[in-house]
Every structure is written in C-alpha cells, then in structure tokens.
Amino acid sequence: MALFRKLETQLAFLQELFSRDEQWLILINADPDALASAMALKRIMSHRVKDVAISHVNVISRPDNLAMIHYLRIPTKKLTPNLAAQYDRFALVDSQPHHHPSLREFSYSLVMDHHPLVEDEPVLADFKDIQPDYGSNCTMLMEYLYALNIRPGKLLATALVYGIKSDTQNFERNFHDRDIRAFRYLSKRSNPLLLRKIMRSEYHLDWLSHFARAFCKIRLRGNSLFVFMGEIENPDILVVLADFFLRVHDVTWTVIGGIYDGVIVIIFRGDGVTRDMGKLAATLYGEYGSAGGHKGMARAELPLENLQGKDPEDFVWSSLCRNKKCRDSKVKK
Template sequence: MAYFRNLDQKIKELLGLFEKDQRWLIVINADPDALASAMALKRIMARRVRAVGIAHVNEVSRPDNLAMIKLLRIPTQKLTPLLKAQYDRFAIVDSQPHHHPDFEDIDFSIILDHHPLKDEPPQAEFREIRPDYGANSSLMTEYLYNLKMRPGKLLATALVYGIKTDTQSFERPFSDVDIRAFRYLTKFYNPLLLQKIVRSEFRKEWLKYFSQAFKKVKILGQGLSVFMGTVDSPDILVILADFFLRVHNVSWDLVSGLHDDKLIVIFRGDGLRRDMGKMASQMFGDLGTAGGHRSMARAEIPLSKLERTHPQQFIWQRLGDYRKKRGRQEMAGWNRSEE
C-alpha cells in the first residue's frame, strides 16, 4: 500500500496550469498552517514559472507566527494593490475566497483548502478541498510526496508546525492522513527549530503585565481572578488567562481589563466541572456580549453600563452573585440526589 493516496491525475492537472512566463502570487490569511501551505506550493511552482510570491491579508502579530516567518525564512508580504499588480495569476491555500473581503475581488486559478464547503463550491481552474483533513499542511504533504519532492528542513518544519497547530497536537479532530503526513515529515524536520517557534509565546513588551498580574491576582478556591486595569491590547488578557490555567490546582480563571471604553473579561477553565461559556453569560449576559465554550469564553461590556461602579468592584459583585446562585444550584442538586 502506498504511503499516501495516488494523485497522478490531480498532479497532471495542476502542473498543466504552469507556464514559464507567469508570475504567481499565493494569497493567505497567515497562520502556521497557511504559511506552511504557501511555502509548499511555492516550492512546487518554483522553476515551473517565472516568479512566485506570498502575500497575507491579515496583520501578523502572534509571536509564534513571527518566529516561524523569520526562522523558516518565509517571504510573505502584506497584500496591497501595488503588490497585487505585479502578478498575473493567483492561488489561495488554507482558505476559500469567501473567507475574507480582501480575497473576494481576486480571480484565483488554484484553491487548496481543508475548510468546510459552502453549498456552492468556489470556482477555480484547479481546486481541491478536503474538509476531512485536520490541516491543509497534510494535503500539501500529499502533493509533495506524489511529486517526489522531498521537503527540505525548513519546509518540513513548517508543515509539522502547521499540522500541530491546526490539530492542537492531535487533540482536535484529525484524519489518518494528518498522522501519516506528520510521521513522514518528522524524518526531515528540525526539532530544535520547531521548539524555538513553539516557545515564542510572549512579546517582551508583555512582560510588564506579568509582573502586574502576579501582584494583583486573587485566589478564589480552585479559581482565580485578576483585574489588570487599562491594557494596550485585549490579547494580553488572553495570554494571562491561558497562563494562569497552567498552575496546578487552578481549574478556572477570569482575567479582566479595560480597552476602548469597554470592560473585557476573559474566562478560561479546564472544562471539567464548570462551563465557562455559561458562567460568562450568567455573569454579564444582561449587559453586553458574553459567552463561549466550556473551556473558553469572553465578555465585553461598554463602560457606560457600569454606571459609577469601579470595574474591579463590579466584577467582584457579579462574581459574588454568580457564586451564590451556583451554590444554591449545587445545594438543590445535592438535595435532589439525597432524596
């Protein structure tokens, strides 16, 4: 049995598109899986066409993404009309044209993706969309394998990270192909480079927030809460909430702060006993947007809704009300099961 499915027909169609005088631009919404996929397609096109560029439509700010671009030398640029005008053919990987407004006015000749299909699939001369794959990097690995192109160290590391990120290290839905691609790529990747990228979690300018958070943290049994005051970006609240959940015997946390005239509360939990989505909507649903999943949730409340209560005071009140109500619910449940 072959290691991957046979793609002879698809490969013929794909290679049939390329001509020596073309300039191709690969357009992405940059995340690790998209960056790796673009790198793989660029490798496939190299020497078959005159020029291949990569362009992203989003702002790249996550430290691991920045580390990946730098360490794996991925030549991606922000998509601008000026950049676009330098190319005559366009490909999109790890996305479909309806996923972002900046994709919509581009005429794509190639679509390679793994997101769910709309009722009406997007049109392109060449298209392969595999919603059953956990990562688009796995699809790209199949193409490289069928083309007998052995991935170099940097490309293999990128594809491994793409699969690792999109499947959350195989904790999210994945297919056999994802496992096979991962296994195959680990023959060629550089584990130290991967580790360096994985460990790029924080920006230096965030460190001051950590020291503030350690001083302000309030322990509440199995949980904890931190009010950070005004922050430069709500991202830092997410980073801190994820961080504190890694403390032994902490099963949930709330990290809150002020940004753009809003009180933002990030909820994180282990998802075992407490549903953070419900907690968020019970605490703040009457005042703003509040909700999420069992293990992660978020609330955003316009400061005007707090009237004159200090935000930290306000969170304490709401948390107190929530715990009282939850306590009563637990008591009621206890009584019933005792009967």
C-alpha cells in the same frame, strides 16, 4: 494502506492550471498553519509558474509567528494594493474568502483549506480542495508534496511540523489519522533545534510588564482564575495570559479580559474536561456581542456601548459569579 490520499485527478488539473507565463500570489491570514502551508505551496509552484510570492493580510505580532518567519526564512510580505497589482493569479491557503475582509477583494484560482464550509459563503475558485476533517492544513499540502515526489527540506519540514502541532494543539484538538501520518513523516526530516527555538518564543520582552499587572489583579473562584487588565495595546496578551495561568496547579479554567479599541475582549481557556468554554462564553456574553468557541478555548468581544454605562470589570466578573455561586477570593501577595 496508502499513507496519504491518491491525488491523480487533482494533480492533473493543477498541471493545466499552472503556467510559466503567469505570476502567482499566495494569500494567508498568517498563523503557523497558514505560513507553513504557503511555504509548501510556493515550493510546489516553483519552476511551474513564472513567479510566486506569499503575502499576509493581518498584522503579525505573536512571537512564535515572528520566530517562525525568521528562523525558517519564510518570505512573506504585508498585502498592499501595489503588491497585488503585480500578480496575475491568486491562491488562498488555510482560509476562505469570507474569513477576512481583505480576502474578499480577490478572485481565486486556487483554494486549499481545512475549515468547515459555510452554506451562505460558497468558495469560488478554479481549483479548490477543502477537507474539514483535517486538523491541519499542512497535512493537505504534505499530501501534494508526497504525490509530486517532492521531499521537503529541513526548513520546510520544520515549518509543516510546527503547523500541525499548532493547529491540532499537539493532537489535543480534533485531528485526522492523516495528520498523524504527515507529522510522523515530517518529523524525521525536520530540525528539532529550530522547532524548539520557535516553540519557546512565547513572549515579547515588553509583555513582562503585563504579567506583573496580571499577578496583582488575580481573582480566584473555586478552580477558576479571573483577571481583568483594563485598557490594553494588543489583545494577544490576553491569550498569552489565559494560556499561562492555565498551567497553575488546581486551576482548570481561566478568564482573562481587557479593553481594546472600545471593545471588551474576553479570552477563555479550559482543560476541556470540567467545563465547555465555548458554551460558557456564548451563555454569559452572547447577547452583548460575539461570543463562542471550542470546549477548551473561547473568545467574546463586547462593544462598550452594549453595556449601557456599566463598569466593564464589574460586568464581566458579576456575570461569571451569577453563572455559579461563588466567593471572590484574591490571591495574597
């Protein structure tokens, strides 16, 4: 059995697409899978085009992303019109143009992604490879490195390992056999100490005050834990808190809410066994805004004006209680 896909046709097309007279910009919506994929594509393009760079469209604030960029020396820059004007061609990895408003502004020569295609949003590019069955985009890039006989160095291998771990959630989410093969191949070439440093970079120092607030606001309902943080400066803290509290013994799902820029953001996390978080979010809040997700994780975003003057915390909590009879019991200090 072949370790990875045979890519003779794709490689032949890429060889014709790449030119030493052109400068390429790789665009990403930065997360570990996208950062590592861009790093790998940059390695593939090196010495095949005049110049290649990486640019991200989103604000990078999560500690693990910042640690990944720092320790693995990933040279990404924030996208600006002046930066984009310096390049002849554009590539997109781990995303599709409709995934972010800024990505819609470009015509792409290359797209590599593993998210499902949307019928009303066709992906147009000179070359595209989209594999929705893959758990990680890094696996696709690993296949191209392997087919080109490029052995990834320790920094690139470490980035790809973390990208696979992150997007498959340590193989707890949907994944393909090739994700496992890529992970096994890369693990032998990665730096476990650097990987551990990145994985342990979970919290900003100024986030600790949010933990203190959250501990005082906990409400328990059976095996669920609820916290409403009020006004917040960054919705990422809600994700961090939801993941953190899911580690508490006997807590099987968490709901963490807050208000950011006039929108109630609600993060759901579950063990993937007892309840479907995506269905729960859609059922409770779908009529008030966007809501949905996967069995183990989900998100809802509800504009405040859709609540018609209702108190945000009372609304979120009472909606949860109506879904299942419960008794509000606060954690004792």
